[in-house]
Amino acid sequence: xxxxxxxxxxxxxxVGAIYALVGLxxxxxYNASHVINFAQGEFVMLxxxxxxxxxxxxxxxxxxxxxxxxxxVIVGFGVEKLAVEPARNAPIVxxxxxxxxxxxxxxxxxxxxxxxxxxxxxxxxxxxxxxxGGASILPxxxxxxxxxxxxxxxxHLFFNRTMTGKAIVATSHNPLAxxxxxxxxxxxxxxxxxxxxxxxxxxGILIAPISLTxxxxxxxxGLKGFCAAVLGGLGKPMGAIAGGLIVGxxxxxxxxxxSSAYKDAVAFMIILAVLFFMxxxxxxxxxTERV
Amino acid sequence: MKAxxxxxxxxxxxxxxxxxxxxxxxxxxxxxxxxILVGINAIVCVGLNLLIGYAGQIxxxxxxxxxxxxxxxxxxxxxxxxxPVAAMLIGALFVGLLSYLLAKPIMxxxxxxxxxxxxxMGIVISIVLNQEGELTGGPDGMPVMGFSVFGxxxxxxxxxxxxxxxxxxxxxxxxxxxxxxxxGRALRAVHGSEVAASVAGVDVAxxxxxxxxxxxxxxxxxxxxxxxxxxxxxxxxxxxxHSIELVTMVVLGGMASVFGAVVGAAVLxxxxxxxxxxxxxxxxxxxxxxxxxxxxxxxxxxxxxxxLFSRRLK
Numbered sequence: 001x002x003x004x005x006x007x008x009x010x011x012x013x014x015v016g017a018i019y020a021l022v023g024l025x026x027x028x029x030y031n032a033s034h035v036i037n038f039a040q041g042e043f044v045m046l047x048x049x050x051x052x053x054x055x056x057x058x059x060x061x062x063x064x065x066x067x068x069x070x071x072x073v074i075v076g077f078g079v080e081k082l083a084v085e086p087a088r089n090a091p092i093v094x095x096x097x098x099x100x101x102x103x104x105x106x107x108x109x110x111x112x113x114x115x116x117x118x119x120x121x122x123x124x125x126x127x128x129x130x131x132x133g134g135a136s137i138l139p140x141x142x143x144x145x146x147x148x149x150x151x152x153x154x155x156h157l158f159f160n161r162t163m164t165g166k167a168i169v170a171t172s173h174n175p176l177a178x179x180x181x182x183x184x185x186x187x188x189x190x191x192x193x194x195x196x197x198x199x200x201x202x203x204g205i206l207i208a209p210i211s212l213t214x215x216x217x218x219x220x221x222g223l224k225g226f227c228a229a230v231l232g233g234l235g236k237p238m239g240a241i242a243g244g245l246i247v248g249x250x251x252x253x254x255x256x257x258x259s260s261a262y263k264d265a266v267a268f269m270i271i272l273a274v275l276f277f278m279x280x281x282x283x284x285x286x287x288t289e290r291v
Numbered sequence: 292m293k294a295x296x297x298x299x300x301x302x303x304x305x306x307x308x309x310x311x312x313x314x315x316x317x318x319x320x321x322x323x324x325x326x327i328l329v330g331i332n333a334i335v336c337v338g339l340n341l342l343i344g345y346a347g348q349i350x351x352x353x354x355x356x357x358x359x360x361x362x363x364x365x366x367x368x369x370x371x372x373x374x375p376v377a378a379m380l381i382g383a384l385f386v387g388l389l390s391y392l393l394a395k396p397i398m399x400x401x402x403x404x405x406x407x408x409x410x411x412m413g414i415v416i417s418i419v420l421n422q423e424g425e426l427t428g429g430p431d432g433m434p435v436m437g438f439s440v441f442g443x444x445x446x447x448x449x450x451x452x453x454x455x456x457x458x459x460x461x462x463x464x465x466x467x468x469x470x471x472x473x474x475g476r477a478l479r480a481v482h483g484s485e486v487a488a489s490v491a492g493v494d495v496a497x498x499x500x501x502x503x504x505x506x507x508x509x510x511x512x513x514x515x516x517x518x519x520x521x522x523x524x525x526x527x528x529x530x531x532x533h534s535i536e537l538v539t540m541v542v543l544g545g546m547a548s549v550f551g552a553v554v555g556a557a558v559l560x561x562x563x564x565x566x567x568x569x570x571x572x573x574x575x576x577x578x579x580x581x582x583x584x585x586x587x588x589x590x591x592x593x594x595x596x597x598x599l600f601s602r603r604l605k
Binding site for chain 1: 343349396397399400401402403404406407408410411412414415418419422531535538539542543546571572573574575576577578579581582585586589
């Protein structure tokens with residue numbers, strides 16, 4: 001009974017951490033530019049697929065992972081430079097469609113360069129499950145949780161301790177004032193896309209050994225990451241992490257106790273229920289709009 | 292002649308003329324098929340444009356309403372042997388009620404939260420259609436009986452073409468009437484500034500709900516027609532990409548332009564047919580053309596070309 005609950009909790013926290021990383025990517029770009037980047041899921045896909053590709057070339061795992069992340073970050077820069085920056089100040093709906101266009105383009109490109117098959121990535125360290133309290137947990141899950149904790153702490157330090165990080169925070173609060181303080185907001189925008197691509201690709205690489213990777217993997221992961229980001233209140237990094245964990249755990253509980261068929265609906269049911277009562281997410285506050 | 296330049300009056304005649312003349316240029320049934328699909332999509336887009344273009348509210352879930360209408364027709368006519376028109380009306384009534392209940396909380400959301408809310412709504416509908424296999428046939432889909440009105444059946448592609456063409460004209464006419472009524476002015480005021488509109492005495496919430504319901508019913512009716520025309524339904528009609536496709540048609544054609552919605556539907560329905568020559572590169576080219584058009588023609592095809600022409604004329 002308890003072991004069962006613990007088992008569902010383990011798997012929930014594992015996917016929840018992935019959603020959190022994707023959600024963080026949404027939050028960072030949203031903060032820097034008020035754009036929702038619907039191509040976020042494709043960063044996740046690129047991370048996984050590029051790792052498969054480089055391993056296929058015979059590279060050792062760490063080198064393949066490093067190269068995959070680099071490639072994805074460059075693509076992230078590209079999306080900002082070529083698709084988002086030329087359309088700055090366009091209406092929100094237009095920007096949403098541009099990033100959706102970018103996402104279709106990237107998925108199409110991945111299908112041309114690679115293929116449409118499912119691929120597996122070997123687990124980082126062994127496949128032997130570890131037994132805790134009667135429930136088993138894969139070493140890869142520990143990698144996911146550990147990496148997520150490290151990333152969150154690093155991001156926290158980056159945003160609060162370094163000049164670059166502070167510049168991004170300043171721009172998110174007030175781009176004009178930031179510009180007057182000598183911050184190059186264009187570079188900030190570019191960096192926010194690079195950073196999101198970094199987070200997305202890491203998420204994609206971490207989850208690949210557990211749930212195979214293919215060119216369409218980014219669609220659902222991206223949408224659920226968006227759920228996580230909105231659930232916690234858009235633009236709140238800690239909210240995105242909480243949102244990701246809530247979505248992941250409820251999903252695992254639903255799959256375990258209720259119905260695995262409706263597992264994918266859980267994230268969206270939660271988001272609808274929350275938005276109906278709190279139109280700005282769980283931690284979005286009740287700020288009033290300035291006229 | 293002057294009236295002809297005013298899209299409200301001349302436009303509907305021009306559209307009627309295009310629909311009337313087009314069959315001469317369509318060489319075979321494949322082209323008719325594309326034209327019919329353009330018409331069905333255009334009906335959805337004309338409705339959706341009222342919501343996106345005029346009231347300024349995005350919806351990333353309208354494929355859900357389209358699919359509900361389609362499945363009502365499929366299930367009621369196929370399994371319960373209802374007359375198709377009755378099934379279509381009941382479907383539209385159900386979608387009207389459902390969208391009314393959903394609109395109350397959803398229309399309170401703004402910007403990206405609204406995008407998320409409507410997206411979630413669409414995905415939940417799509418998952419339900421996928422999972423309730425006993426009713427809907429699940430992911431494998433279900434066959435749908437043909438359409439008929441009091442014994443008359445549109446048998447050939449050409450009769451379907453006239454049926455859809457006529458309904459599209461009615462949809463455009465309804466939309467234009469709505470826009471040029473006090474409701475339309477209220478909607479544009481809401482788009483401009485909700486606060487200013489409510490200060491001027493516009494019941495913002497009521498109008499937003501109204502236009503949400505109207506656009507959902509348009510989608511539902513188009514869905515029913517699609518079900519009968521295509522003869523086969525799968526839950527993919529409800530999925531996220533179909534919703535995106537619909538929004539893209541509206542935005543690409545030109546927001547706040549009824550004819551823009553028709554043009555957008557025409558372009559985006561035909562484009563994939565043309566892109567099949569690119570085989571594997573189809574998605575790549577589609578994504579790229581989407582980005583490029585939206586970057587260089589932010590207001591959409593019709594308004595951009597319109598202002599280009601009027602500049603030439605001066």
